[in-house]
Amino acid sequence: MTGVRRIVTWLLAMALLALCAFAAQRIVKIAQADRWAREDPQRALRWLPDHPQALLALAHQQIADKKFSLAQSTARHLLAVAPLEGRAFRVLAEAAAAQGQQAEALALYRIAARRSPRDVRTRAWLIEHFLGTGDYPRALAQMDVMLRTTLHKSNIVLAAMALLAVDPAFAKQLARTLEQRPAWRQSLLSTLYNGKDSRGANSVLSHLRARGGLSPTEFDEWIAWLMSNDRWGEAYSRWASGVARQGGSLQPIYNGGFEIPVTGRGFDWRITAIPGVSVEFEPDVGAVGLSAHVAFRGRPVPQINLEQPLLLAPGAYRFSSRVRMDALRSDRGLEWVITCAGQTDPIANSARLEGTFAWRAIEMDVIVPPNDCQGQWLRLRNPAPSGSSQHVFGDVWLDDVKLKRQRSMTRPSY
Amino acid sequence: MRITVCADKGTFMTTSLRSVLAAVFVLAAPMAMSADDAATLRVDQGAVMSSEGGEFVTAQTGQVLLEGQRLMVTEGAVATLIYSDDCKVVYDVPGVYVIDEDCEAAMLMADGTGVTVTERTVMTGSTLGTRGSIVPLLIVGGALIAIPLILDDDDDDDDFVAPPVSR
Numbered sequence: 407m408t409g410v411r412r413i414v415t416w417l418l419a420m421a422l423l424a425l426c427a428f429a430a431q432r433i434v435k436i437a438q439a440d441r442w443a444r445e446d447p448q449r450a451l452r453w454l455p456d457h458p459q460a461l462l463a464l465a466h467q468q469i470a471d472k473k474f475s476l477a478q479s480t481a482r483h484l485l486a487v488a489p490l491e492g493r494a495f496r497v498l499a500e501a502a503a504a505q506g507q508q509a510e511a512l513a514l515y516r517i518a519a520r521r522s523p524r525d526v527r528t529r530a531w532l533i534e535h536f537l538g539t540g541d542y543p544r545a546l547a548q549m550d551v552m553l554r555t556t557l558h559k560s561n562i563v564l565a566a567m568a569l570l571a572v573d574p575a576f577a578k579q580l581a582r583t584l585e586q587r588p589a590w591r592q593s594l595l596s597t598l599y600n601g602k603d604s605r606g607a608n609s610v611l612s613h614l615r616a617r618g619g620l621s622p623t624e625f626d627e628w629i630a631w632l633m634s635n636d637r638w639g640e641a642y643s644r645w646a647s648g649v650a651r652q653g654g655s656l657q658p659i660y661n662g663g664f665e666i667p668v669t670g671r672g673f674d675w676r677i678t679a680i681p682g683v684s685v686e687f688e689p690d691v692g693a694v695g696l697s698a699h700v701a702f703r704g705r706p707v708p709q710i711n712l713e714q715p716l717l718l719a720p721g722a723y724r725f726s727s728r729v730r731m732d733a734l735r736s737d738r739g740l741e742w743v744i745t746c747a748g749q750t751d752p753i754a755n756s757a758r759l760e761g762t763f764a765w766r767a768i769e770m771d772v773i774v775p776p777n778d779c780q781g782q783w784l785r786l787r788n789p790a791p792s793g794s795s796q797h798v799f800g801d802v803w804l805d806d807v808k809l810k811r812q813r814s815m816t817r818p819s820y
Numbered sequence: 821m822r823i824t825v826c827a828d829k830g831t832f833m834t835t836s837l838r839s840v841l842a843a844v845f846v847l848a849a850p851m852a853m854s855a856d857d858a859a860t861l862r863v864d865q866g867a868v869m870s871s872e873g874g875e876f877v878t879a880q881t882g883q884v885l886l887e888g889q890r891l892m893v894t895e896g897a898v899a900t901l902i903y904s905d906d907c908k909v910v911y912d913v914p915g916v917y918v919i920d921e922d923c924e925a926a927m928l929m930a931d932g933t934g935v936t937v938t939e940r941t942v943m944t945g946s947t948l949g950t951r952g953s954i955v956p957l958l959i960v961g962g963a964l965i966a967i968p969l970i971l972d973d974d975d976d977d978d979d980f981v982a983p984p985v986s987r
Contacts, residue, residue: 657875
């Protein structure tokens with residue numbers, strides 16, 4: 407019995423040893439194959455002839471060396487050991503494309519895209535192909551997948567989109583895609599704004615707006631971007647395209663009577679929240695319709711929160727406004743000023759107003775210089791400099807804010 | 821350019837002199853027209869407005885625009901300025917344009933503000949970038965651009981899912 411047990415034990419030990427030896431050599435082979443798969447696929451394949459990564463790397467080498475038949479053979483070998491590997495189809499597609507078989511290449515690339523959705527080379531070829539044939543919907547569909555699946559390439563794809571948006575047909579299709587609000591929408595808008603060629607941004611945003619796909623906030627950002635790029639004329643026209651025109655005309659100061667609800671966007675009045683100041687539009691005795699009522703609660707007010715951008719041609723103007731004040735007290739009163747965009751010194755200041763008085767007209771002359779004054783800002787200002795007392799108490803009502811051209815037109819220098 | 825003909829009171833003008841002046845005036849008249857009346861507007865579509873510096877008012881086809889006036893083309897609008905020598909400038913990009921008496925200068929101004937690119941994107945081929953990357957070459961708006969969709973060969977392997985060791 408003891409002898410039999412010894413034999414069985416010995417046999418089990420030998421079997422275990424053999425198993426360990428087999429596992430060890432397998433581990434060594436796999437480790438060596440994994441080690442050399444990318445750098446030296448031939449060497450890796452000597453360790454493990456069916457190593458998928460080595461086969462793929464070898465196929466890439468063969469494509470790069472223009473050994474297309476060998477690459478196809480390697481790709482088929484790869485498919486035999488890894489049937490779901492889409493990049494094997496991509497290798498076959500690359501070989502087909504290199505040999506001028508475009509239709510076959512397209513079919514193979516489509517299979518590759520389905521089986522390996524994150525393969526950048528496949529997506530790149532399909533994007534290139536669809537762009538080349540003018541099939542922008544399909545090109546954008548590929549870009550969309552690439553943006554959602556290959557995050558480390560998103561900047562490149564977004565930059566490509568921004569470049570291509572100069573083409574009106576591409577911009578139109580891109581706007582349709584953006585209407586679906588993909589996750590990369592805001593990133594693309596930022597890329598468009600930062601691009602060198604503003605035509606792409608304008609074209610895409612214009613199509614989006616025409617289709618109702620631009621939010622008010624995004625429209626505001628667009629107008630602000632145009633103005634910050636010294637394109638005040640374009641900003642004005644795009645804003646004016648969607649505003650109410652009183653009597654078919656647009657006055658130099660929009661909504662100077664405050665009769666239309668203030669939108670705070672474009673070239674309408676803008677009101678920003680400032681502690682200690684409130685602005686309301688309400689009827690007042692002695693005013694026709696609505697007037698702007700600005701109430702100050704005695705807090706320091708470095709600036710008043712009522713302003714409007716203007717697009718005045720160079721030349722002379724007469725500014726006028728009706729004003730009423732009730733116990734308005736401050737160190738230096740309040741004044742209307744007009745400044746050229748991007749500059750601090752005003753081109754016109756009104757008389758400083760304070761105290762209590764009934765409705766009365768105030769006026770000031772405005773000379774818009776021919777240079778460096780493409781756009782202007784009209785502001786109600788507290789002239790007290792910082793460091794001095796900027797406290798303002800009391801109430802002011804404003805109405806009929808107007809600008810009239812004074813002389814016959816002069817030729818601008820730009 | 822304005823051409824004004826005037827004679828002091830009491831100046832004697834012979835018939836021949838009058839004829840010469842009349843001839844000069846007649847010959848100069850078209851020049852004066854072309855300079856003063858910079859261009860005639862044709863509203864092709866949409867809302868177009870003009871301004872003499874103050875308010876913008878709706879502009880109509882046939883309206884004569886003078887140098888220095890401003891033309892506003894709103895979204896979706898197209899306007900054509902027709903100069904006296906039949907030179908035409910088409911404005912189809914929203915913006916505010918200053919009328920220039922010179923047609924070619926007006927064209928430059930229109931270009932500078934971004935006239936729509938009409939050239940379609942054309943695929944011109946592709947080139948291999950570093951380490952075999954694909955760089956599509958396109959013509960967009962008449963300019964050749966390269967779009968490096970792939971930058972390096974790491975794209976080939978970074979998402980390779982190795983099979984299990986038990987294979």
